[in-house]
Amino acid sequence: MNIALAPDMILLSGIASVEDAEPLLAALIDQPGCAIDVTGLDRAHLAIVQLLCAAGRPLVSKPGEGFLRDLPAIGLIQISPR
Amino acid sequence: MDELLSQFLIEGRDLVAEAQEALVALSRDPASLAAIDSLFRATHTLKGSVALFDMAPAERLLHAAEARLADVRKGKVPLDPATRDGLVAIIDQTDRWIDAMETRGAIDSDAEAATHRLVALLDSTVTPKGGITDAGENAEPxxxxxxxxxxxxxxxxxxxxxxxxxxxxxxxxxxxxxxxxxxxxxxxxxxxxxxxxxxxxxxxxxxxxxxxxxxxxxxxxxxxxxxxxxxxxxxxxxxxxxxxxxxxxxxxxxxxxRAEPTTSLRIDAARLDKLADQSGELGVAIRALGPLIEKLRASDPLLAAAFTAVEDEIGRTAGAIQRSIAGVRLVSLEPVLRRLPRLAREAAASIGKTIRFSLDGDTVQVDKQIADQLFEPLLHLVRNAIDHGIEPADVRAAQAKPNEGRIALSVVQDGDSVVLTLTDDGRGIDPHAIRTAAVSKGLIDADRAESLGDADALRLIFLPGFSTVATATNLSGRGVGMDAVRTSVERLAGAVAIDSVVGEGTTITLRLPASAIVTPLLIVEVGDQTMGLRLDHILETTRIEASAIQRIGPGHACVLRDQTVPVLDLAVLLGLGETQDAKARLVITDAGAGRTALRVAGFGERFDAVIREAGGLLNAVPSIAGTTMLADGSVLLVLDLPEILA
CATH class of the missing domain: 3.30.1370 (Ribosomal Protein S8; Chain: A, domain 1)
Structure with a gap:
């Protein structure tokens, strides 16, 4: 997974494996006010998703795209259209 | 036989085969839900089928199996090896009862006792499953x-x-x-x-x-x-x-x-054969177009060319239809082979041996005729392996072999052939003992026996009347019967080979054609007609002066290689008049009792043909074994020499 920083935004892209949990946790702690853009995230391990849940921040994506497209994760995380 | 019963025998055995297949799958993967479902379906349907007949114990037995499987499906109980063994025993018993219904029209008198015993066996295996499940519980968690x-x-x-x-x-x-x-x-x-x-x-x-x-x-x-x-x-x-x-x-x-839709259709084999015949006739009809087109070509070449194109197209389609029909005749060997493990276990148990029978590649497809006729020789080979190959447990223990004798049957497709290999880890066959036995039985003389290599010596067991055991057993009889196996296999245009290492075991390999059986034929002229003779009925052909045929008593004979051989005129035998040539053409055959010379009017080509059994009017003619199609589309009658000479 690639973690990129933009103003007020953490951009996640690619395939997120369990090893990516540690750098993601560090980024979340370092950037406390940033929303998270998961449009480019193709697939994510539960280790990543549970961190996003714990962060409780707005997630940004396009409807029908990103790692949630195969999971009807209703109520999982509120996603705002970009 | 009552139509309902004959239908039950077919479907019941299919269901037993399905159940046995699922049990084999479960022995590899006890958690396979697909296999559990398949076993449940087969058991449930079998229970419904046996209920139509006077088979109440079978119904109770299958009900017990079904109930257990329902619990397994719900996750209430595990499918442990003990349960699986109990289910194997129930399906085996059902299979035996189906056999009994076919042979005697009723199940055994001790069926109640067997049911009681098997249900008790299954009940003794119950242990609650670990883990968590709420499915099937009444109260909502x-x-x-x-x-x-x-x-x-x-x-x-x-x-x-x-x-x-x-x-x-x-x-x-x-x-x-x-x-x-x-x-x-x-x-x-x-x-x-x-x-x-x-x-x-x-x-x-x-x-x-x-x-x-x-x-x-x-x-x-x-x-x-x-x-x-x-x-x-x-x-x-x-x-x-x-x-x-x-x-x-x-x-x-x-x-x-029955969630899975039925995608297959059971068709009477006779209808399929008729379809094959009709497609052959279509081929003949198409070939009649050629000469007509040639006539047309003289008056209207363009129209003839157009007709030729159409003829080609029809011919190609007809060929495709024939290939499709040949494909439909291919059936899986599975229904034939699935019965073997149960019969092998029973055979071993009847003489106090335990075996592990493994089967691999049973879904290979062969022509229906092969599938129908393969079971008997295979069963004979398996019984032989158990009876004569696998040693008693104490002997095996002394040789550091596993207590259970291992018998493995593998089936593989090899080009146009299907190869069945039966291997056992028993005592093997000693070529010296075979030579000695063959000589003592007068099947071969001592010098010839000694000159044989070990591999050839092993093949002596295929001679009629050969046996290496001094006492008969119930299982495979006195004569090992390997000659019967060889005959059966050769009748299917196959070949049998044997390989054995003393102390290590024996491997018997059957190679059979996978598709329609091709029979080599010799075309002969009989009277004014053309007929086919099976080449394997013919020892040799020869020409002699007609004057060398002498009248002896009521018949005729000639001397060939210093032996007097009776001569019969094939045309006379078939009611086609007498053959009268200065040169007598003779076909020497052993299809009857002893060597016989059949006089024919001429010899034609040899070729490989697919022989269809004679149908319709020809069926009533005992001398006709079947028909085949010649290259020009005409039908060749193939004579049944054993019948003619009987």
Missing amino acids: DWLTTLRGRSDFADVDMASARTAFRYTPDPDCFFRGEDPLAIVSGVPALLALAILPADGAWPALADCEPFRCISILEGVAAADADQVRAAFRLVPDQIRIAALAGEATAVPTDQGI
Whole structure:
């Protein structure tokens, strides 16, 4: 997974494996006010998703795209259209 | 035979085969839901079938098996090896009763006792399954009540939801490389998923351990409980599954059981043969076009060319139809071979031996004729291996062999052939003993026996009348009967080979044509007609002066290689008049009693033909074995020499 920083935004892209949990946790702690853009995230391990849940921040994506497209994760995380 | 019974015999054996196949699959993978379902379906349908006949003990026995399998499907009890053995015994017993219905029209008088014993055996295997399951419980578990009230699922169409689950992954599962989200994504028809904090609330980021699973996954799916359980088969202790709307607790109905649509159709083989004949006739009709087109070509070359193109197209399509029909005649060897393991176990048990029989490649397809006629020789070989090959347990123990004798049958397709290899790990066959036995029985003289290599000496067991055992056994009889096996296989245009190492075991290999059987024929002129003779009935052909045929008593004979051979005029035998040539053409055959010379008017070509059994009017002519098609589309009658000379 690639973690990129933009103003007020953490951009996640690619395939997120369990090893990516540690750098993601560090980024979340370092950037406390940033929303998270998961449009480019193709697939994510539960280790990543549970961190996003714990962060409780707005997630940004396009409807029908990103790692949630195969999971009807209703109520999982509120996603705002970009 | 009563049509209902004959239908039951076919379908009952198919169901037994299906059940046995599922049991074999379960011996490899005890958790295979597909195999459990298949076994359940077969048992359920068998129970319904036996109920149509006076087979009440069988119905009770299968009911016990079905009830146990229903519990296994619901996850109430495990399918452990003891249960599987109990189910194997029940299916074997049902198979025996089906055999009894065919031979005697009734099941054994001790059927009640057998049922009692087998049900008791199955009951003795019950142990409650570990792990967590709620399916089938009457009271709704708390988590399900909570899940129903969860706002996350408020938008879900609960009318289509059939199963709910709560998956509590082991906190250390990430270290084992597991991704619970990936497992959940395998749930069929997942309607909604919630990822919830295991401790009731998500911890602050600073308190998060990145490699520790702190989530619980809850979801609802439109799939049924078994399908959902299948998705979680690797984590059975971490999953709770509940059927919604009582789906899993409902008694399975036929409708539910027969979820898989039937895609096959049972066709009477005779109709298929007729189709093959008709497609052959189509070929003949098409070939008649050629000469007509040639006539047309003289007057209208352009029209003739157009006709030729159409003729080619029709010919190609007809060829494709013929190939398709040949393909339809290919059937799986499975129904034939599936009975072998049970019969092998019984055969071994009857003489106090234990064996492990393994079967591989039984789905290979062969022509129906081969499949129909292969069982007997194979059973004979298996019984021989058990009787003469596998040593008694004490002998095996002394040789550091496993107590259970191993017998393996493998079937592989090799080009146009199918090769069946039967291997045992028994005592093997000693070529010296074979030579000695063959000489003492007068089958071969001592010098010739000594000159044979070991491989050729082993083949002596295929001679008629050969036996190496001094005493007869109930199992395979006195004569090893290998000559019968060889004859059966050769009748199917196959070949049998043997290889053996003393002390290590024996391998017998049968090679058979996989598709329609081709028979080498010799064309002969008889009277004013052309007939076919099977080449394997012919020892030789020769020409002699007609004057060398002498009248002896009521018949004729000639001297060939210093032996007097009776001469019969084939045309006279067939009522076609007498053959009168200065040169007598003779076919020497051993198809009758002893060598006989058949006088014919001429010899034609030799070729390989697919012989169809004579049908219709020809069926009433005893001298005709069948027909085949010549290259010009005409039909050749193939004579039945053993019948003619009988």
